Amino acid sequence: MWKFRLLKALRVLISLLVLAWFLAGFSSLAVFAGEAVKAEFLPSLLRALIRFSLVSLAFSAVILGAALLVGRLYCSFCCPLGVLQDIAARIGRVVSFGRFRYKTEPERKRLRYIVLIAVVAAALGGWIFPLGLLEPYTLFGRNANGPGQALLIETNNRLYGRFDSLTPLEKRPEFPLFPALLGGGLLLAVLGAAAYRGRVFCNTFCPAGTLLGLCSKHALFPVRLDSDSCMKCGQCLKVCKTGCIDVRNRTLDAERCVDCMNCGTVCRFGAIRFGRAPAAKAAEEPGDPAAVDAGRRSFLVSAGGAGIAAFLAGRLVARDGVKRDFSDAAASPVMPPGAGNRAEFLSRCTGCGLCIANCTGRTLKPAFLEYGLAGMGQPVLSFEVGKCEFDCRNCSALCPTGALRKLSEDEKHNCQIGTVRFSREHCVVVTDGTSCGACAEHCPTGALQMVPYKDHLTIPLVIEELCIGCGACQYICPGLWGDGKKAMMVYGADRQGRAADPHKVLKKPEGKPSTATEEFPF
């Protein structure tokens, strides 16, 4: 009992630290949390597959290994959504005065296998959104970053009005409503279910939970219920958040157990312990083998059907994201630096929003239909309140799934995420006959040069090979002509290339610089 009490205390401590860690990471405070905020199970597994990252591979292997050894420690100790559910469950216990009770849950094996197969198949087909919607880190992230960070900014800035010593937070571009409602609604449903009956989500829709369960059911030293010492008092069931204990049959389903350690802290008979149950399997096999086979066959048929249907649906939706009309700036979305090729990026990003939360230039926001249906919730650049900061590489460094490749400083400086098109007739130099040059002023690469126009006026000239599409010019351009359109508009690249080296293209002025030779020329 004391062993389990210790483990539970450890679990509460670690899980709260992990939650605080991830909340910091998703509140543009990744500077404190560091790159480790991207370390989560499924995203790391994706990153290992997409970028062949050994670090990510090792990290996901540790989590899978732990599941094979002991069980789903990850779900209780490290999953931010799991911790939130535990908090909701605790609140549910308190506010309902014990009316919300945990009970033995049905196994729901088929449901969760089919969900896992379907979301993976859709992702393989190129549509990763369903996986991103259910993946716990992503579901946590998109809410922490969306409504969570909005609340943080608002609260902080109100307090800043009173206390000078606080640091104000800059405003972000407007986030689209629909993806936010979808993510927010789902989170509320998950937390509501948790308050009512514990970790329902983790053993039904959570792909990470299902995958880890497949390991933990073969674990070497799982938490188990010793049927010889169990007195069927049912105390353990009262605290089991997953409902994986069946007191009547004296079983504990290691596949669904999240290793919260609660049961061990209340069992007075020492029936909860670690280790494999003694082999008494044969007697437990239910019914006649023919019925089992029939059940298995019907499951395989439905799972296979769901998988194929999801794969085809994925292909269909993904095609929509790739073959859009990109002839107009509004329909040429700009992907974050490191995204590479559009089809690849759309099929790899789960939309957790860690990049969005840590965008120094305040340009990233979740897409609605900019990339087509396939890319909903994935990061897209908008230049309403900022530009892609030249020296910032937060998004590419932090991407948990590797949908964004980690760029070196040089690679970032010439990563061509788009190119600008200058519409001369809408430039204030032409329309008003006055000086401007705000675009060239902000251009970090020198892709915009002011050349003589008339009188003393100068007008921008675009050197396209130098343009990296950072949007500094579009952001600052005062030449509005309605609909958010400006004289400078960035068109996102389909496939991110490299801009030319400014030192090779731009010439320093010939001869002596124009400075005066006298000490004081006045």
Add this chain to the structure above:
Amino acid sequence: MDRRDFLKGAAALALTAGIAGKLAGADKAVPGTEKASGAPDLVALRGGSPGDMFDAGIALLGGVSAFVKPGSVVLVKPNIGWDKSPESGADTNPELVGRIVRRCMEAGAKEVHVFDHTCDNWVNSYSNSGIKAAVEAAGGKMFSGAVEADYREVEIPGGVSMKKAQVHRLVLDCDVFFNVPVLKHHGGAKMTCAMKNFMGVVWDRRIMHRDNLHQSIADSCLIRRPDLNIVDAFRVMTTGGPRGNASSVVKDIGGLLLSRDIVAVDAAAAKLAGFPLKPIGYLPAGEKLGLGTTKLEELTIRRVVL
């Protein structure tokens, strides 16, 4: 003249100038500012470190205490527009800003505030320009210019293009206002210096670009007359400004200019950098608004080489 002699002389001069100023009261000079009689209209220095040139220059204008009364709140407004290193010449020299802040604190200022409405991310610009570290080491406080809530709308009486603007509260609320720009080439306005530095105290700089840039720059200088303009001409980006790119040439001019006259100080700065005056449209516009004069020959100028 060696440096020690010069500083002694300057201090003595400052003392007499200060006393004479007290006795004679303010004479003509730029409206809205007082000027110790006998003090020059413009001080130009070359050849020292930015901090030492400031000490020598301010001594000729009566010392910092002629501007900063004990207990007053001082605003030092440098140009921290870009997330660049001090070597690039894109932002005001951090040593200069730090020295000004320290001298203000020594003169008994209650607080010295420093901010800019930056173009690049403000947190990175503040730290990578070296200004944050210099200001905090000298006892000053850095403030953000990045949120709209800090700006209040004010009328600009006399403004031609820009008749009102949202202005940062620190500019409106301080007792003493030091305008501390860096002299640079500027693709749009041709030169950025003291007058153009006012773009960093208003919230919406796009409006200024939209409504006749040069006139708007001149209008913005009516928001509040700086008690002193201190121009950093130490490292001067003579081309490819204001952010700087592969075509930029940075000249070590090693200069510093001080004047209450914002137009004159800009005209002198342009000459120092070798920029032709004619295309800098905000200079005549400022002259027309009564902000100062481009006729440097009519001013008393002290030229000092350290």
